[in-house]
Amino acid sequence: MVRKGIRIVSQDKARIITVQVRRGTDGENQLAAYKVPVEPGQSVLGVLQYIYDYLDSTLAFSCSCRIGLCSACLVRVNGKVVRACTTLAEGDMLIEPYSDDARIRDLVVQLPPLGK
Amino acid sequence: MGLPIEEEICCDVLVIGTEGTGARASIEAAGRGVDVLAVTKGFLARSGATLTADGEIDVDSRSAREIFGVEGSPDDSPEQFARDMIEEGDYLADQGLVAIHAEEAPARVKELLDWGASLEGFIHAPGHTYPRGLWIPGLKLARLLARRLRSVGISVLENAMVVDLLRDAEGVLGAVALHLPTGRLLLLRSRAVVLATGGAMRVFPLTTAPEELTGDGLAMALRCGAALQDMEFPMFLPYTFLTPPALRGVIFPYDVSTLLEVHALNRRGERYMAHWDPQRLEKTTRDINSVAAAMEIRAGRGSQAGGTYLSFKHLPPNLLEFSAEWFPGNLRNWRAAGFRLRDFFPSLERAWEVAPACHFWNGGIRIDERCRTGVPGLFAAGEGTAGIHGANRLAGNALTMTQVWGKRAGFFAAAFAKSNKLRDPRRAQVEEVARKVLRLRSPAPGPTVVEVRQEIRRIAGEMVGIVREEESLSQALAAISDLRDQLPRQRVQSQDPRFNREWVEGLQNENMLDVLEAVVRASLARPESRGALYRVDYPFTDDDHWLCNLVLQRHDAEWTIREEPVQELHISLPQGKRAYGQKGDKDRIPR
Numbered sequence: 001m002v003r004k005g006i007r008i009v010s011q012d013k014a015r016i017i018t019v020q021v022r023r024g025t026d027g028e029n030q031l032a033a034y035k036v037p038v039e040p041g042q043s044v045l046g047v048l049q050y051i052y053d054y055l056d057s058t059l060a061f062s063c064s065c066r067i068g069l070c071s072a073c074l075v076r077v078n079g080k081v082v083r084a085c086t087t088l089a090e091g092d093m094l095i096e097p098y099s100d101d102a103r104i105r106d107l108v109v110q111l112p113p114l115g116k
Numbered sequence: 117m118g119l120p121i122e123e124e125i126c127c128d129v130l131v132i133g134t135e136g137t138g139a140r141a142s143i144e145a146a147g148r149g150v151d152v153l154a155v156t157k158g159f160l161a162r163s164g165a166t167l168t169a170d171g172e173i174d175v176d177s178r179s180a181r182e183i184f185g186v187e188g189s190p191d192d193s194p195e196q197f198a199r200d201m202i203e204e205g206d207y208l209a210d211q212g213l214v215a216i217h218a219e220e221a222p223a224r225v226k227e228l229l230d231w232g233a234s235l236e237g238f239i240h241a242p243g244h245t246y247p248r249g250l251w252i253p254g255l256k257l258a259r260l261l262a263r264r265l266r267s268v269g270i271s272v273l274e275n276a277m278v279v280d281l282l283r284d285a286e287g288v289l290g291a292v293a294l295h296l297p298t299g300r301l302l303l304l305r306s307r308a309v310v311l312a313t314g315g316a317m318r319v320f321p322l323t324t325a326p327e328e329l330t331g332d333g334l335a336m337a338l339r340c341g342a343a344l345q346d347m348e349f350p351m352f353l354p355y356t357f358l359t360p361p362a363l364r365g366v367i368f369p370y371d372v373s374t375l376l377e378v379h380a381l382n383r384r385g386e387r388y389m390a391h392w393d394p395q396r397l398e399k400t401t402r403d404i405n406s407v408a409a410a411m412e413i414r415a416g417r418g419s420q421a422g423g424t425y426l427s428f429k430h431l432p433p434n435l436l437e438f439s440a441e442w443f444p445g446n447l448r449n450w451r452a453a454g455f456r457l458r459d460f461f462p463s464l465e466r467a468w469e470v471a472p473a474c475h476f477w478n479g480g481i482r483i484d485e486r487c488r489t490g491v492p493g494l495f496a497a498g499e500g501t502a503g504i505h506g507a508n509r510l511a512g513n514a515l516t517m518t519q520v521w522g523k524r525a526g527f528f529a530a531a532f533a534k535s536n537k538l539r540d541p542r543r544a545q546v547e548e549v550a551r552k553v554l555r556l557r558s559p560a561p562g563p564t565v566v567e568v569r570q571e572i573r574r575i576a577g578e579m580v581g582i583v584r585e586e587e588s589l590s591q592a593l594a595a596i597s598d599l600r601d602q603l604p605r606q607r608v609q610s611q612d613p614r615f616n617r618e619w620v621e622g623l624q625n626e627n628m629l630d631v632l633e634a635v636v637r638a639s640l641a642r643p644e645s646r647g648a649l650y651r652v653d654y655p656f657t658d659d660d661h662w663l664c665n666l667v668l669q670r671h672d673a674e675w676t677i678r679e680e681p682v683q684e685l686h687i688s689l690p691q692g693k694r695a696y697g698q699k700g701d702k703d704r705i706p707r
Contacts, residue, residue: 025614039360039361040360041359041360041361041362041363041460042360042361042362043361043362045362046361046362052566052617053566053570056609057564057565057566057608057609057610057617057618058609058610058612058618059617060612060614060615060616060617061617062158062159063327064158064159064162064163064164064326064327064328065167065168065326065327066326066327066365066453067168067366067452067453067454068453068454068455069167069168069254069255069454070159070162070163070167070168070255070326071162072158072159072162072163083454085362085453085454086362086453086454086455088362104297104614104615105612105614105615106615108297108615110297111159111162113160113266113272114159114160114161114162114259114262114263114266
């Protein structure tokens, strides 16, 4: 059993993946690596939440609706821009901010304003 | 000045929350000629609950027919709509507010169409005597309102979490906010404030709600001297996914249950709804459905993941395949939350594990018909205000609430701002608010903000769930008191001021704890079951003694609760005692 929280991840169902996250801001990038237990049917957002909750709460990431509507959780996974909440965690991955323009910190990007 | 405030912004009306309600309030206030600053904790139209709404926005059926040209019934009326709301709310709604809500709904929806919205359908949802559900997807509504907001030149401050309101003896003065991208503290000064921050569903461990819904507005209003009402009625929606993790809290199974004959089973394979509503079974009302599931789980008859089973096994494969074609738009092809469900469930021979999730906040800040809170200059509207839904909300009425009451709050806040001045905030008060944030920036010996958040949700889930009783509610109070002592000692790992998620959580934890305590106290003070509140130690509804609203305030850590009798303005109130969930034979004589 990993640390008990809202979800209990049983060791027999979970496998450990290596998640690299490109952290920092413009001009200061570091690759942080985390070993994350994932269950079948876990999303990339779930992975980020796990890292933040149990491994490293210095990680900055955005999310809101968690159901693929709001676009707050856009990230780049293995080079492709996706919503973290609707992308399944399927193996080792590299997570980066979806854009390097207007990057605030780690995976948080100032989204271009809607409505303009 | 020596204050830790790094920027000051002045305006006439400060609107906190920018989605359905906040956007509508801002647009109205700006239209009255006052200077509006709209603030949101997230990104405009990319946060909050409005964009997650499937799209039902209710107006009475006759207006739907006459104004919008859909197949509404000419026999309906705003009065009948109001009557249905009062009945669904188990008679605790404010009949004056409900009358206004039903009366003004059509004009508010008409405006949305004038601003570019299109109606995508018209439905008859459960609980309504006539079809009233006009359909505008929440995402489109949120974006439409954002475009309107920007087009009328309203200033929008994104990623700013308002920490507390500022006031003096005369009323509200503004607020202090944490600007998340920079970690700076901002002083927002205004003549009037509108709270439109939504409910507090994130207090509960299983919820359909987005991140931001941590009850910030409710807690700030309480701390500012306003009153909270009907806090014992957070609304639960049955049949949300418990597993897989990516689908946790997603409401798709509930939607399917309204379209297909599904079977809800306990671990023994019994259709347990037979004990609660033998006629309607799984299609019973959402409150009874949630209570039934919670009772099965509590009795040790739950599923492996701690919920109940939703089974399709009895439906033929070709029937299920065909359903993918005729399900309405957002559910078509069995898509939910951005996934194709067949990727998770290749066969519907296996049942889904589901549980009721906290979905809406029925009570909240006590307001009058002008959205006034009792603190001069402080207005509130939308989810997280009390009186419109009583003890439970009708389907589709959440979006209507944003537009009717957002507009009213903006209107009355603007009028107030025009006849009141900006006043200087008291330095001591600003420092006190700033200290809350600064404390999170200093080393501390206590639990981490993550641990505190998890503990809040544990207390809520275990002791303040769908099924409540005196003993566990009292335990909750003790646990909350212990946790409150830990709040000033919360520990964070990062002192990077740029988008510090831990600081946000630390502040949200205080808000969630304040709200949870209000839920517990109100639940303890109501020895009956009604609407969204089920007390297993008082499993009946007592209309002789409890047709009143519980109004809570807190001053210097001392809570007061008073009972305000419901006023019989238009619909006569029932008498006697009845079993929970039975609305019974009522003598509903219109006055």
